[in-house]
Amino acid sequence: MIEPITFTVPLSFEAHDIAQQCAEKSSPTKFKQVYLNTLAVYAVDSYLHCMGFETNLEKSESRDSLMLKFVDVADLDVVGVGKIECRPVLPDADACQIPYDAWGDRIGYVAVQLDQSLKQATLLGFTRTVAQEVPLADMNSLEDLLVYMNRIQQLKPVNLMNWFDEVFDAGWQVIDELLNPKQIQFRSFRSDKALPIDRGQKIDLGMQLAEHSVALLVTIPPEPDSELDIVVELYPMGNQTYLPPGLKLMLTDELSAEVILQTESRDSDNFLRFEFTPDLRELFSITVALGEVNVKQSFRL
Incomplete structure (x- = not known):
């Protein structure tokens, strides 16, 4: 002992x-x-x-x-x-x-x-x-x-609790500034959340994506709760209809470095999405990766 x-x-x-x-x-x-x-x-x-x-x-x-x-x-x-x-x-x-x-x-x-x-x-x-x-x-x-x-x-993580007070870090835009009208309508049709709080960030993986850019979207409920369901989505931007094949969206526990969730785009996928309920006070990251290039954003509650 x-x-x-x-x-x-x-x-x-x-x-x-x-x-x-x-x-x-x-x-x-x-x-x-x-x-x-x-x-x-x-x-x-x-x-x-x-x-x-x-x-x-x-x-x-x-x-x-x-x-x-x-x-x-x-x-x-x-x-x-x-x-x-x-x-x-x-x-x-x-x-x-x-x-x-x-x-x-x-x-x-x-x-x-x-x-x-x-x-x-x-x-x-x-x-x-x-x-x-x-x-x-x-x-x-x-x-x-x-x-x-x-x-x-x-890590200087994004504090999601600040979003309930309408305080957002630089670079996190309203969804209308990132997606086209068709994508916005599609998200609205699929959502079963009442007036959620959501913001998005443009992700650029450089030459690996050629002229492609993708939008990372994070959605939380309108009010803080003991169980805070978080939705993470990835959409193509601009004139692109589909995500490039093999694009990964991953959720990682920052303290254990364990990958908790992972999804990967196939041919003709026009979005990626997963939903999870982190423990309060949890420190986690969302990673967008293609080949050996990746962009990571850390969050905390």
Whole structure:
């Protein structure tokens, strides 16, 4: 058995002063909750700074005076990565509690065990599992957390959760700008989704496709849900009616590098399509490939 790697942070007078200030901004019934949450955020912030990550407390809900009055959140915004939820764990607990308030817009959850005297905090591990209770024994290691965060920084993935707020990355166009009227009518006829959110991106594989270009389309439901069905499609652009034979559309888990789904065009295929339901907080990529040339776009929830 290998002892899991942990990281202990001393809770200084500064930490308790910050916790006191935040707790005083909440209601009397939430004072203790906010106090402990703030100490957990302080510990994770200290750890990430030691590991070379930049954080932005001002963008964190855990420092928002209004949010502190109504919700149970302990998030920390990490620049270029996303928000991590820092959940306090009492000394005798064997599980990490994750309130419903913290289920959205998080890349993961860190369990922070506070000692009885509140003089130190120990980071036990992290999880991407969204549940009210996650056993501490099921937590991933802190090393896995660093690998995961570095991977997100390197990939600069498209955050699909932003689409619900009508925030789209550069290069993602409305479908009407990419497809011809016949293709748009065909998609509308086949769709059984009510007013979905969709965007597309032009994909150019260079000389391998000669004068061909293809449109990669991604569609998500109109509202976020615990099960987020995602549709990925590939269509020829311009005057082309069919996709070139042998064109592959692949879904890959970015952490395991496992190809989860793959479809390939045959003669006279005018589109490719697959639908899947990723786990929340999942990091995945869509690859369009022809021969030895490929274009990959990463996404996260």
